[in-house]
Structures are given as C-alpha cells and as structure tokens.
Amino acid sequence: MFRSADDPLTAVPPRATALEWITTRPGLPYFVTESGEAWTPIGDNNAINWPELNGLFRRKDLPAVETFLHRLKASGVTVIRLMLEYAQHRHRYFERPAGRFVPAMVQLWDDLFALCERVGMRLLLTPVDTYWTWMHWKDHPWNRANGGPLAHPSEILTCAETRDAIKARLTFATRRWGHSGALFAWDLWNEIHPSQAGWSAEPFPSFIHDISAHLRRVEQEAHGRTHLQTVSLFGPELWWRPEMPLKEPLFRHPELDFATIHIYYEGTIDDPRDTVAPALDMGRIVQESIAEIRDDRPFLDSEHGPIHKYKDKKRTLAASFDDEYFRHIQWAHLAAGGAGGGMRWPNRTPHILTEGMRAAQAALSRFLPLIDWTRFHRQPLTLSLPEGIAGFGCGDADQAIVWLIRTNECDVRGMMTPKGERVLEFRVPGIGGAIEVTSFDTLGGRELMRWCCDASAVRISMPAGDLALAIRRV
Structure with a gap:
C-alpha cells in the first residue's frame, strides 16, 4: 500500500540547510540552536488552506506567501505550527488513496520549506489533523470504506495497520524535508485523546514510544541526527478526566524532548469576558504543567484561544478586546516559565491574527534579549x-x-x-x-x-x- 524508500517521490538527495537545527540541553527549560544560541518559539497556528498560506496550493501565489513570511519575521515570529494534512476539505488530503502521496501536496511542502529556509522561519509540524479527520471520517482516505487501513477513528491509536500508515507518512516527510533546519520539531500526534484508543489512555505510552523510536531511527539514518519531538493534548482533558493516566505520557515520557498542551481553559480562555482572568488562568496552568515535569524539559502552550466563543457561539471577538486578551495571555505564559508566549489558534473570521497581535509578538521579541536564556534555570x-x-x-x-x-x-x-x-x-x-x-x-x-x-x-x-x-x- 505504502510507497517504498526508492520511490522517485521519496528519493530526495541530501541538501545543505541554511538554518541551524533547534535543540535542547539537559536541565535547561529553553531551546537553543546547534551553535548554542538562544532560540525562543514566538508564533501561532496556521493552516495550508487558510488565507495567508493558500497561495501555496498548486503554486497559485508563492510571492504572496513569501511576503507573508517576511512580515512574520519582521514581527518577531520564529515558528508556525502546521498540520501536514489539514483535512477540513477533501482537496488537501496528503494521501489519496491511502499510501499514495498527492503530488500537488508534496509540491506545496517543497515550496514552503524552501521559502522558510530563505526567510528564516521554522515549523512545528504535526502529521495528522485529528479533529477534521474525525469529523470528516466518511471521506478520509484512511477510512477502510475508501480503501484505507482503519475501520473507525476510535481505533486509530491501536490499529497496527494504521500505525504503519502513520510511520510511512512520517518516514516520507522526514526523508524529503527533514534535512532542513526550518523544521523546528515534530508534534508526533495532535491532541492525543482517549477516544482514539477506545476511550482509554493506557495505550498512550506505547503509541508514543513506537512512533518516536521509528522516526528517530529513520532520521538518524537519513540525517545523522534527529529533530525534537513532543505530543500535544487538548488541555481540558486533564481537568475533565483526572482519573485517567494522561500526565505521565504528556509531561514525562522519556522519548519526548519538550512538553506541550493546548490551554483552552473553560469560561476564561475559551470564552473570555474580560482580558485579565484568561491571563491569570494561563499563568496558573503553565505553572501547574511545569510542576509535572521532572527533568526541566521546556514547556509551551501550542494552542489557545477563544474556541468556545468562536466555534460554538459563532462570535468573533472585537479586535481591540482580542488584542489585549492576546497580549496579556502571552506575557502570563512567558513569566510563568513557558518557552515563548504560547501559540494562538486564530478563532477569528477570517482565520488570521490581527495586526495588534503581530505587534504584541514583536514587543515580546524585543524583551527577550534582556534575559540570558542559555543559562536561565528558572x-x-x-x-x-x-x-x-x-x-x-x-x-x-x-x-x-x-x-x-x-x-x-x-x-x-x-x-x-x-x-x-x-x-x-x-x-x-x-x-x-x-x-x-x-x-x-x-x-x-x-x-x-x-x-x-x-x-x-x-x-x-x-x-x-x-x-x-x-x-x-x-
């Protein structure tokens, strides 16, 4: 079903990379470059079919995408979180049928990595958009009804054939683009959830081990080193399901390099009524998350925003309110010990951050040189x-x-x-x-x-x- 290593699409010769890889040091809760310089994740979430990156598909407007990346760079942004496959619409599937990588999508990522190298932007990349995969399962290529390996997404973490599909996708991606320093890190699985394992969290550690070890072997063979790895969780699950063993694999799994959750706290962050309470909850949750870590690995929020207000109540926050809400949250995240200011999911119409939010990111970037992050054991x-x-x-x-x-x-x-x-x-x-x-x-x-x-x-x-x-x- 899946392409072999000598397939022309995967047989990409090693290329020099202009960007240093990002790494960590034992006992240091922040990131550094290979040469030991401080590097801080300032960024947010985007998607390949949202307005700012839509010009990538079929190369419709690559200059506009490059201009956007330069604008991010000028705003102090260092990283974008993206999903290799954003399955909201059928024309962005990464494989179709399962195991056949879509040439237009491969070209899209070729172009994006080349642009990021040129501009100096990095990507936090996750292979699967689990939300839309579940919501649009009827159409997804991994669905057994469409010739894929999986009967239902409730078995996605436990199905051996689907595990092979995940490994094949990651293998393809790192052999083609993993040489690049534009790849900051892998979020091995977006919002791992008990519903993906028959309503159990028991398979989480073994799933993470299997995917992590496989990817490290492939990267070591292909590049002689490995990119950083993490796994994300929809944060409210920690408070909704305290009886489940969620914290150990998220905060302390020995094969992950840093920890992240999506901090959508109910009633304040997900549906804000003022711009102060969400920041206080953000700082508190960052501190609680750091307390769960035993080896001082970095921690960051990789998704937050007014999701309930936007998705369920169908309301977009006024820009002036949203700018202040955003700014307060990012400073609470940084001061509580998080790496960077957290990564907003836009939850706006259209799905883009406001100019005020970009100005807030720029302000945070100008603060960073006041601290020596390479020796800050906070x-x-x-x-x-x-x-x-x-x-x-x-x-x-x-x-x-x-x-x-x-x-x-x-x-x-x-x-x-x-x-x-x-x-x-x-x-x-x-x-x-x-x-x-x-x-x-x-x-x-x-x-x-x-x-x-x-x-x-x-x-x-x-x-x-x-x-x-x-x-x-x-």
Missing part, C-alpha cells in the same frame, strides 16, 4: 503582591522575569481602563543582594527604566494596565 516565584495587583514570575539565583497586571480596572467591555500610576514594593525570591531591574512596556514594546536596588525591596511605579520586569543579579 523556577516559579511566589510573589507577595498588594490587593488589586496580580502577576507571575520565574527565576533562578541570577535572573528573573516578573509580569504584573492590575486586576480591578476593567471597564464594561472587559478591557483595562487607563488610571494613574500606582507605587508598589515587593521582594524577588531566590535572588539575594543587589539586582538590576529593567521595566518594560508590553504594549509599546520598549524599555521604560533601568535601575539598581536590593532584591528584598523592589519599588516600582506601575502604570495603568500591566508591566514586565527583567531582573539580573549585579
């Missing part, structure tokens, strides 16, 4: 803050990040209202003695002040809204 900080102020922090003996937000200043729209400055004082745990503090305007993306003080008494004049601090021991 731990969560417990901050003692006055009433009306909340925030998150992480740090070690030499550095810290703190993000503060006023919690009682939302107007009837749920957005922050400008008020006068407020003076507050707090202690930075974990760092002793003299420190240098840099205050940072998260909206304007610029440094405000630098000063030295003692870590036991950081005194700031906090403007309206929120404020980020980068702290280094003197």
Whole structure:
C-alpha cells in the first residue's frame, strides 16, 4: 500500500540547510540552536488552506506567501505550527488513496520549506489533523470504506495497520524535508485523546514510544541526527478526566524532548469576558504543567484561544478586546516559565491574527534579549503582591522575569481602563543582594527604566494596565 524508500517521490538527495537545527540541553527549560544560541518559539497556528498560506496550493501565489513570511519575521515570529494534512476539505488530503502521496501536496511542502529556509522561519509540524479527520471520517482516505487501513477513528491509536500508515507518512516527510533546519520539531500526534484508543489512555505510552523510536531511527539514518519531538493534548482533558493516566505520557515520557498542551481553559480562555482572568488562568496552568515535569524539559502552550466563543457561539471577538486578551495571555505564559508566549489558534473570521497581535509578538521579541536564556534555570516565584495587583514570575539565583497586571480596572467591555500610576514594593525570591531591574512596556514594546536596588525591596511605579520586569543579579 505504502510507497517504498526508492520511490522517485521519496528519493530526495541530501541538501545543505541554511538554518541551524533547534535543540535542547539537559536541565535547561529553553531551546537553543546547534551553535548554542538562544532560540525562543514566538508564533501561532496556521493552516495550508487558510488565507495567508493558500497561495501555496498548486503554486497559485508563492510571492504572496513569501511576503507573508517576511512580515512574520519582521514581527518577531520564529515558528508556525502546521498540520501536514489539514483535512477540513477533501482537496488537501496528503494521501489519496491511502499510501499514495498527492503530488500537488508534496509540491506545496517543497515550496514552503524552501521559502522558510530563505526567510528564516521554522515549523512545528504535526502529521495528522485529528479533529477534521474525525469529523470528516466518511471521506478520509484512511477510512477502510475508501480503501484505507482503519475501520473507525476510535481505533486509530491501536490499529497496527494504521500505525504503519502513520510511520510511512512520517518516514516520507522526514526523508524529503527533514534535512532542513526550518523544521523546528515534530508534534508526533495532535491532541492525543482517549477516544482514539477506545476511550482509554493506557495505550498512550506505547503509541508514543513506537512512533518516536521509528522516526528517530529513520532520521538518524537519513540525517545523522534527529529533530525534537513532543505530543500535544487538548488541555481540558486533564481537568475533565483526572482519573485517567494522561500526565505521565504528556509531561514525562522519556522519548519526548519538550512538553506541550493546548490551554483552552473553560469560561476564561475559551470564552473570555474580560482580558485579565484568561491571563491569570494561563499563568496558573503553565505553572501547574511545569510542576509535572521532572527533568526541566521546556514547556509551551501550542494552542489557545477563544474556541468556545468562536466555534460554538459563532462570535468573533472585537479586535481591540482580542488584542489585549492576546497580549496579556502571552506575557502570563512567558513569566510563568513557558518557552515563548504560547501559540494562538486564530478563532477569528477570517482565520488570521490581527495586526495588534503581530505587534504584541514583536514587543515580546524585543524583551527577550534582556534575559540570558542559555543559562536561565528558572523556577516559579511566589510573589507577595498588594490587593488589586496580580502577576507571575520565574527565576533562578541570577535572573528573573516578573509580569504584573492590575486586576480591578476593567471597564464594561472587559478591557483595562487607563488610571494613574500606582507605587508598589515587593521582594524577588531566590535572588539575594543587589539586582538590576529593567521595566518594560508590553504594549509599546520598549524599555521604560533601568535601575539598581536590593532584591528584598523592589519599588516600582506601575502604570495603568500591566508591566514586565527583567531582573539580573549585579
């Protein structure tokens, strides 16, 4: 059924890559390049049939796609999360029939990898869009009724023949594009779920081991090294099904390099009424997730957004509200110890991020040089803050990040209202003695002040809204 290794479509000679591969270091909860430079995932989710990338299909408008990638680069974006097959529509199947890779799709990915190499953009790639595969199972090439290997998607994680199909797809993909540093990492399985294994999480560890080990063998043979690997989960399952063994394979599987979940918290992140509560839940969940990790591997959210508001209630947030909601969430994610600012799923009409969100990503990217990420062995900080102020922090003996937000200043729209400055004082745990503090305007993306003080008494004049601090021991 599946193409052999000597098939002309898969027989791609090794090519030099202009981009360094991304890797991790033992005990460091952030990413680095092969040469040891810091690299931070700033990005979001996109799809090959959404407006910004639609020009790839049948090479309809490659210059427009390249222009888009350059615009992302200028906004500080370093990575896009994509699905190799986005099965919302039948004309984007990666295989048709099962095991026959569609030439137009192969050309699409050839072009995208070439453009990413040229621009300097990286991809977090997952092989299967599990949501639309399930929703449109009647038409999917893997459906046994269509000549595929699988009777029903409830057996997708346990069916041996389907396992072979997944391995064949990953084998094809890495032999053709895995030479490239534009591939940041593999999300081996998008939103692994008990429903895909007969309503059991027991098969998760063995499924991850089988797919991971296979891909590493192929990559080692083809490239002499392996890309980073993770597996994602629809985050609410952790809270809806606490009796299931979900945490061990997600946060501690020995063959995964970093951990990720999709943080769609009910009532705040998935259906926001103000721009403060979603950020507080994001920071809390990031801290709880990091606490589940035992080896300091990096953690990041790889999907979040107002999914319930958009998908179920059929409402798109006002751009001004959404921009502030987005900005607060990304700073909470970073300050709580996540790598980068989290990866938004647009949940907008059309499915693109606003210019305000791109500006927020650019602002975050300008903050990053204030921290030496290559030696930042962060731990969560417990901050003692006055009433009306909340925030998150992480740090070690030499550095810290703190993000503060006023919690009682939302107007009837749920957005922050400008008020006068407020003076507050707090202690930075974990760092002793003299420190240098840099205050940072998260909206304007610029440094405000630098000063030295003692870590036991950081005194700031906090403007309206929120404020980020980068702290280094003197």
